Amino acid sequence: MKKLALASLDKFFETVAASRTLYLPVDTEKGYSEYKKWADGTKLSKALNTLRSAKDFFFPQTENLMDFKLSGKAIEVIDTRSETEDFVVFGVRACDAASFGVLDRVFLQDPVDTYYKNRREHGIIVTMACTKPAETCFCHTFGIDAAAPAGDVSVWETADGYCFEANTEKGEALMNSASSLFEDTDTAAVEEQQAKTREILKKLPLANLTTDGFGRGLTKELFNRPEWQKLSESCLGCGTCTFVCPTCQCYDIRDFDTGNGIKRFRCWDSCMYSDFTKMSAGQPRPTQLERFRQRFMHKLVYFPDNNDGMFSCVGCGRCLARCPISMNIVKVMKTMGGKN
Secondary structure (H helix, E strand, O other), X not given: OEEEEHHHHHHHHHHHHOOOEXXXXXXXXXXXXXXEEOOOOOOOOOOOOOOOOHHHHOOOOEEEEEEEEEXXXXXXXXXXXXXXXXXXXXXEOHHHHHHHHHHHHHHOOOOOOHHHHHHHHHEEEEEEOOOOOOOXXXXXXXXXXXXXXXXXXXXXXXXXXXXXXXXXXXXXHHHHOOHHHEEEOOOHHHHHHHHXXXXXXXXXXXXXXOOOOOOOOOHHHHHOOOHHHHHHHOOOOOOHHHHHOOOOOOEEEEEEEXXXXXXXXXXXXXXXXXXXXXXXXXXXXXXXXXXXXXXXXXHHHHHHHHOOOOOOOOOOOHHHHHXXXXXXXXXXXXXXXXXX
16 A cells, blocks of 8 residues: 655646546535546545536547438448547545446446447546545445445545555556655555544444345336335426436437538436437336336346346435435335335
Protein backbone atom coordinates (compact mmCIF):
# COMPACT_ATOMS: atom_id res chain seq x y z
CA MET A 1 0.00 0.00 0.00
CA LYS A 2 1.19 3.52 -0.84
CA LYS A 3 0.59 6.83 0.88
CA LEU A 4 0.13 10.27 -0.67
CA ALA A 5 0.51 13.34 1.55
CA LEU A 6 -2.51 15.65 1.79
CA ALA A 7 -0.50 18.48 0.28
CA SER A 8 0.47 16.33 -2.73
CA LEU A 9 -3.05 15.58 -4.00
CA ASP A 10 -3.08 18.45 -6.50
CA LYS A 11 0.37 17.42 -7.72
CA PHE A 12 -0.95 13.89 -8.23
CA PHE A 13 -3.83 15.25 -10.30
CA GLU A 14 -1.42 17.36 -12.34
CA THR A 15 0.84 14.38 -12.98
CA VAL A 16 -2.03 12.12 -14.07
CA ALA A 17 -3.56 14.81 -16.29
CA ALA A 18 -0.24 15.27 -18.11
CA SER A 19 -0.71 11.97 -19.92
CA ARG A 20 -4.43 11.18 -19.58
CA THR A 21 -7.66 13.11 -19.36
CA LEU A 22 -8.69 13.26 -15.71
CA TYR A 23 -12.20 13.66 -14.34
CA LEU A 24 -13.16 14.11 -10.70
CA PRO A 25 -16.18 15.15 -8.60
CA VAL A 26 -16.46 18.93 -8.34
CA ASP A 27 -18.95 21.06 -6.40
CA THR A 28 -21.28 23.17 -8.54
CA GLU A 29 -23.06 26.45 -7.88
CA LYS A 30 -26.34 24.52 -7.93
CA GLY A 31 -25.45 22.77 -4.71
CA TYR A 32 -24.55 19.33 -5.97
CA SER A 33 -21.44 17.54 -7.16
CA GLU A 34 -20.74 16.39 -10.71
CA TYR A 35 -17.78 15.00 -12.65
CA LYS A 36 -15.73 17.58 -14.50
CA LYS A 37 -12.47 17.57 -16.40
CA TRP A 38 -9.54 18.50 -14.19
CA ALA A 39 -7.78 21.79 -14.78
CA ASP A 40 -5.33 23.71 -12.66
CA GLY A 41 -7.21 24.91 -9.58
CA THR A 42 -9.96 22.29 -9.72
CA LYS A 43 -10.85 21.07 -6.23
CA LEU A 44 -12.06 17.60 -5.34
CA SER A 45 -15.58 17.68 -3.91
CA LYS A 46 -16.16 16.45 -0.37
CA ALA A 47 -19.72 15.37 -1.24
CA LEU A 48 -20.61 11.75 -0.66
CA ASN A 49 -21.62 11.19 -4.28
CA THR A 50 -22.27 12.97 -7.55
CA LEU A 51 -25.75 13.80 -8.81
CA ARG A 52 -25.29 11.44 -11.75
CA SER A 53 -23.01 8.47 -11.68
CA ALA A 54 -19.77 7.63 -13.45
CA LYS A 55 -21.85 5.50 -15.82
CA ASP A 56 -21.95 8.55 -18.10
CA PHE A 57 -18.31 8.02 -19.11
CA PHE A 58 -18.99 4.57 -20.55
CA PHE A 59 -22.65 4.77 -21.53
CA PRO A 60 -23.25 8.47 -22.28
CA GLN A 61 -26.71 9.99 -22.28
CA THR A 62 -26.45 10.77 -26.00
CA GLU A 63 -23.94 9.50 -28.55
CA ASN A 64 -23.58 9.48 -32.31
CA LEU A 65 -23.30 5.88 -33.50
CA MET A 66 -22.70 6.35 -37.22
CA ASP A 67 -23.46 8.52 -40.24
CA PHE A 68 -24.94 7.57 -43.58
CA LYS A 69 -24.22 9.25 -46.90
CA LEU A 70 -26.67 8.63 -49.71
CA SER A 71 -25.67 8.82 -53.36
CA GLY A 72 -28.41 7.52 -55.60
CA LYS A 73 -28.95 3.93 -54.50
CA ALA A 74 -25.54 3.72 -52.85
CA ILE A 75 -25.28 4.07 -49.07
CA GLU A 76 -21.96 4.84 -47.40
CA VAL A 77 -21.75 3.93 -43.70
CA ILE A 78 -19.33 6.17 -41.75
CA ASP A 79 -17.99 5.12 -38.37
CA THR A 80 -17.81 8.38 -36.42
CA ARG A 81 -16.19 7.07 -33.26
CA SER A 82 -13.28 9.08 -31.91
CA GLU A 83 -13.13 7.88 -28.29
CA THR A 84 -9.53 6.69 -28.32
CA GLU A 85 -8.03 8.72 -25.48
CA ASP A 86 -7.07 7.15 -22.18
CA PHE A 87 -8.91 8.73 -19.29
CA VAL A 88 -9.14 8.46 -15.51
CA VAL A 89 -12.24 8.86 -13.37
CA PHE A 90 -11.19 9.68 -9.81
CA GLY A 91 -13.33 9.51 -6.67
CA VAL A 92 -15.83 6.85 -7.71
CA ARG A 93 -17.67 5.40 -4.70
CA ALA A 94 -18.06 1.68 -4.02
CA CYS A 95 -21.69 1.61 -5.16
CA ASP A 96 -20.89 3.16 -8.53
CA ALA A 97 -17.86 0.92 -8.96
CA ALA A 98 -20.14 -2.08 -8.46
CA SER A 99 -22.53 -0.73 -11.09
CA PHE A 100 -19.94 -1.42 -13.79
CA GLY A 101 -20.32 -5.13 -13.06
CA VAL A 102 -24.02 -4.81 -13.91
CA LEU A 103 -23.38 -2.80 -17.07
CA ASP A 104 -20.64 -5.20 -18.19
CA ARG A 105 -23.16 -8.05 -18.00
CA VAL A 106 -25.35 -6.16 -20.47
CA PHE A 107 -22.93 -4.52 -22.89
CA LEU A 108 -20.05 -7.00 -22.96
CA GLN A 109 -22.16 -10.09 -23.60
CA ASP A 110 -22.53 -11.30 -27.17
CA PRO A 111 -23.23 -9.35 -29.23
CA VAL A 112 -20.69 -7.03 -27.62
CA ASP A 113 -21.49 -3.31 -27.63
CA THR A 114 -18.22 -2.05 -29.11
CA TYR A 115 -18.93 1.56 -28.15
CA TYR A 116 -19.14 0.64 -24.46
CA LYS A 117 -16.26 -1.83 -24.73
CA ASN A 118 -13.97 0.78 -26.26
CA ARG A 119 -14.57 3.19 -23.39
CA ARG A 120 -14.11 0.50 -20.77
CA GLU A 121 -10.75 -0.42 -22.29
CA HIS A 122 -9.55 3.19 -22.27
CA GLY A 123 -10.96 4.14 -18.86
CA ILE A 124 -9.27 3.78 -15.48
CA ILE A 125 -11.47 3.83 -12.37
CA VAL A 126 -9.99 5.22 -9.16
CA THR A 127 -12.40 4.62 -6.31
CA MET A 128 -12.57 6.37 -2.95
CA ALA A 129 -13.86 4.71 0.20
CA CYS A 130 -16.76 6.38 1.98
CA THR A 131 -16.18 7.99 5.36
CA LYS A 132 -19.64 9.46 5.96
CA PRO A 133 -22.38 7.28 4.40
CA ALA A 134 -25.76 9.00 4.12
CA GLU A 135 -29.14 7.95 5.48
CA THR A 136 -30.18 7.07 1.93
CA CYS A 137 -27.32 4.57 1.49
CA PHE A 138 -28.03 0.82 1.37
CA CYS A 139 -25.19 -0.61 -0.72
CA HIS A 140 -24.57 -3.25 1.97
CA THR A 141 -27.94 -4.79 1.05
CA PHE A 142 -26.32 -5.94 -2.20
CA GLY A 143 -23.07 -7.12 -0.67
CA ILE A 144 -21.09 -3.94 -1.36
CA ASP A 145 -18.64 -2.66 1.24
CA ALA A 146 -18.48 1.15 1.18
CA ALA A 147 -15.24 0.97 3.15
CA ALA A 148 -13.50 -1.28 0.61
CA PRO A 149 -14.37 -0.09 -2.90
CA ALA A 150 -13.26 -2.01 -5.98
CA GLY A 151 -11.81 -0.37 -9.09
CA ASP A 152 -8.44 -0.21 -10.79
CA VAL A 153 -7.13 1.73 -7.79
CA SER A 154 -8.71 2.05 -4.35
CA VAL A 155 -8.14 5.16 -2.23
CA TRP A 156 -8.80 5.85 1.45
CA GLU A 157 -8.68 9.33 2.96
CA THR A 158 -7.03 9.30 6.38
CA ALA A 159 -6.17 12.01 8.89
CA ASP A 160 -2.86 12.91 7.28
CA GLY A 161 -3.07 11.72 3.70
CA TYR A 162 -4.47 9.31 1.15
CA CYS A 163 -3.70 5.60 1.01
CA PHE A 164 -3.63 4.03 -2.47
CA GLU A 165 -3.80 0.39 -3.48
CA ALA A 166 -3.63 -0.83 -7.09
CA ASN A 167 -6.01 -3.68 -7.96
CA THR A 168 -5.35 -4.14 -11.68
CA GLU A 169 -2.55 -3.73 -14.21
CA LYS A 170 -4.09 -0.48 -15.37
CA GLY A 171 -4.13 0.71 -11.78
CA GLU A 172 -0.49 -0.20 -11.25
CA ALA A 173 0.49 1.66 -14.42
CA LEU A 174 -1.35 4.75 -13.21
CA MET A 175 0.36 4.71 -9.83
CA ASN A 176 3.75 4.08 -11.43
CA SER A 177 3.30 7.24 -13.48
CA ALA A 178 3.27 9.21 -10.23
CA SER A 179 5.56 6.96 -8.18
CA SER A 180 7.73 9.81 -6.94
CA LEU A 181 4.78 11.21 -4.97
CA PHE A 182 4.14 8.05 -2.96
CA GLU A 183 5.76 6.46 0.04
CA ASP A 184 5.27 2.98 1.43
CA THR A 185 2.86 2.55 4.33
CA ASP A 186 1.13 -0.17 6.30
CA THR A 187 -2.63 -0.77 6.45
CA ALA A 188 -3.22 0.43 10.03
CA ALA A 189 -4.73 3.83 9.11
CA VAL A 190 -6.93 2.25 6.45
CA GLU A 191 -8.20 -0.43 8.80
CA GLU A 192 -9.03 2.22 11.40
CA GLN A 193 -10.96 4.25 8.84
CA GLN A 194 -12.78 1.16 7.58
CA ALA A 195 -13.86 0.26 11.10
CA LYS A 196 -15.33 3.73 11.64
CA THR A 197 -17.22 3.63 8.34
CA ARG A 198 -18.64 0.18 9.02
CA GLU A 199 -19.87 1.30 12.43
CA ILE A 200 -21.73 4.18 10.76
CA LEU A 201 -23.25 1.76 8.25
CA LYS A 202 -24.66 -0.37 11.07
CA LYS A 203 -26.57 2.63 12.45
CA LEU A 204 -28.13 3.87 9.21
CA PRO A 205 -31.94 3.73 8.80
CA LEU A 206 -31.63 1.08 6.07
CA ALA A 207 -29.00 -1.00 7.83
CA ASN A 208 -31.31 -4.03 8.06
CA LEU A 209 -32.81 -3.82 4.57
CA THR A 210 -32.48 -7.20 2.86
CA THR A 211 -33.21 -8.80 -0.49
CA ASP A 212 -35.29 -11.51 1.20
CA GLY A 213 -38.22 -12.31 -1.02
CA PHE A 214 -36.47 -11.30 -4.24
CA GLY A 215 -34.11 -12.91 -6.72
CA ARG A 216 -34.20 -15.77 -9.18
CA GLY A 217 -37.31 -17.80 -9.85
CA LEU A 218 -39.85 -15.48 -8.22
CA THR A 219 -41.55 -13.97 -11.27
CA LYS A 220 -44.73 -15.99 -10.86
CA GLU A 221 -44.91 -15.34 -7.13
CA LEU A 222 -44.46 -11.57 -7.36
CA PHE A 223 -45.88 -10.57 -10.74
CA ASN A 224 -49.58 -10.46 -9.85
CA ARG A 225 -49.29 -9.29 -6.25
CA PRO A 226 -52.03 -6.71 -5.49
CA GLU A 227 -49.55 -4.35 -3.81
CA TRP A 228 -48.31 -3.18 -7.22
CA GLN A 229 -51.51 -1.20 -7.70
CA LYS A 230 -51.11 0.93 -4.58
CA LEU A 231 -47.37 1.35 -5.03
CA SER A 232 -47.73 2.59 -8.61
CA GLU A 233 -50.64 5.00 -8.02
CA SER A 234 -48.49 7.92 -6.90
CA CYS A 235 -45.72 7.42 -9.51
CA LEU A 236 -45.49 10.36 -11.93
CA GLY A 237 -43.69 8.38 -14.60
CA CYS A 238 -41.14 11.20 -14.83
CA GLY A 239 -38.15 8.91 -15.26
CA THR A 240 -35.97 10.78 -12.74
CA CYS A 241 -35.09 7.54 -10.98
CA THR A 242 -33.86 5.96 -14.20
CA PHE A 243 -31.74 8.94 -15.22
CA VAL A 244 -29.83 9.15 -11.93
CA CYS A 245 -29.52 5.35 -11.61
CA PRO A 246 -26.00 3.97 -12.20
CA THR A 247 -27.29 0.61 -13.47
CA CYS A 248 -30.17 1.52 -15.79
CA GLN A 249 -29.25 0.72 -19.38
CA CYS A 250 -32.37 1.31 -21.49
CA TYR A 251 -31.87 3.35 -24.65
CA ASP A 252 -33.51 4.38 -27.90
CA ILE A 253 -31.91 4.70 -31.35
CA ARG A 254 -33.05 7.37 -33.78
CA ASP A 255 -32.02 8.61 -37.23
CA PHE A 256 -31.79 12.33 -37.95
CA ASP A 257 -31.72 13.82 -41.42
CA THR A 258 -29.24 16.70 -41.42
CA GLY A 259 -30.03 17.64 -45.00
CA ASN A 260 -26.56 16.44 -45.91
CA GLY A 261 -26.84 12.86 -44.75
CA ILE A 262 -28.26 10.83 -41.90
CA LYS A 263 -26.96 10.67 -38.33
CA ARG A 264 -27.86 7.67 -36.22
CA PHE A 265 -27.66 8.37 -32.51
CA ARG A 266 -28.39 6.58 -29.26
CA CYS A 267 -29.92 8.24 -26.21
CA TRP A 268 -31.08 7.07 -22.82
CA ASP A 269 -34.68 6.00 -22.49
CA SER A 270 -36.81 5.02 -19.51
CA CYS A 271 -39.13 2.09 -18.90
CA MET A 272 -41.27 4.55 -16.92
CA TYR A 273 -42.28 6.44 -20.08
CA SER A 274 -45.59 5.71 -21.81
CA ASP A 275 -43.95 5.46 -25.25
CA PHE A 276 -41.09 3.19 -24.16
CA THR A 277 -40.78 0.23 -26.60
CA LYS A 278 -43.87 1.49 -28.42
CA MET A 279 -44.36 -0.31 -31.72
CA SER A 280 -46.74 -0.09 -34.66
CA ALA A 281 -48.95 -2.62 -32.88
CA GLY A 282 -49.16 -0.38 -29.82
CA GLN A 283 -47.66 -0.13 -26.34
CA PRO A 284 -46.89 -3.48 -24.66
CA ARG A 285 -47.25 -1.90 -21.20
CA PRO A 286 -50.14 0.56 -21.57
CA THR A 287 -50.69 1.28 -17.85
CA GLN A 288 -48.56 3.01 -15.23
CA LEU A 289 -48.86 -0.08 -13.04
CA GLU A 290 -47.29 -2.27 -15.72
CA ARG A 291 -44.44 0.16 -16.35
CA PHE A 292 -43.78 0.64 -12.64
CA ARG A 293 -43.77 -3.10 -12.04
CA GLN A 294 -41.41 -3.66 -14.98
CA ARG A 295 -38.77 -1.34 -13.53
CA PHE A 296 -38.58 -3.00 -10.14
CA MET A 297 -39.15 -6.57 -11.28
CA HIS A 298 -36.24 -6.12 -13.67
CA LYS A 299 -33.89 -4.94 -10.95
CA LEU A 300 -34.97 -7.45 -8.32
CA VAL A 301 -36.10 -10.55 -10.25
CA TYR A 302 -35.54 -10.54 -14.01
CA PHE A 303 -31.90 -9.42 -13.92
CA PRO A 304 -30.94 -11.92 -11.19
CA ASP A 305 -32.74 -14.60 -13.21
CA ASN A 306 -30.44 -14.01 -16.17
CA ASN A 307 -27.22 -13.06 -14.39
CA ASP A 308 -26.40 -15.68 -11.78
CA GLY A 309 -28.34 -13.98 -9.01
CA MET A 310 -26.81 -10.52 -9.45
CA PHE A 311 -29.26 -7.72 -8.61
CA SER A 312 -29.47 -4.67 -10.86
CA CYS A 313 -29.27 -2.23 -7.96
CA VAL A 314 -26.22 -1.09 -5.99
CA GLY A 315 -27.94 0.83 -3.20
CA CYS A 316 -26.48 4.24 -4.04
CA GLY A 317 -29.62 6.00 -2.78
CA ARG A 318 -29.94 8.46 -5.66
CA CYS A 319 -33.52 7.47 -6.41
CA LEU A 320 -34.42 7.98 -2.74
CA ALA A 321 -32.93 11.45 -2.76
CA ARG A 322 -34.31 12.57 -6.14
CA CYS A 323 -37.79 11.08 -6.55
CA PRO A 324 -40.26 14.01 -6.30
CA ILE A 325 -42.88 11.87 -4.54
CA SER A 326 -40.53 9.64 -2.51
CA MET A 327 -41.48 6.43 -4.29
CA ASN A 328 -38.41 4.25 -4.66
CA ILE A 329 -36.96 0.76 -4.68
CA VAL A 330 -36.70 0.63 -0.88
CA LYS A 331 -40.45 1.10 -0.48
CA VAL A 332 -41.01 -1.61 -3.06
CA MET A 333 -38.66 -3.99 -1.26
CA LYS A 334 -40.25 -3.38 2.12
CA THR A 335 -43.78 -3.74 0.77
CA MET A 336 -43.21 -6.73 -1.47
CA GLY A 337 -41.00 -8.86 0.70
CA GLY A 338 -37.94 -7.14 2.13
CA LYS A 339 -37.52 -6.34 5.79
CA ASN A 340 -36.78 -2.97 7.38
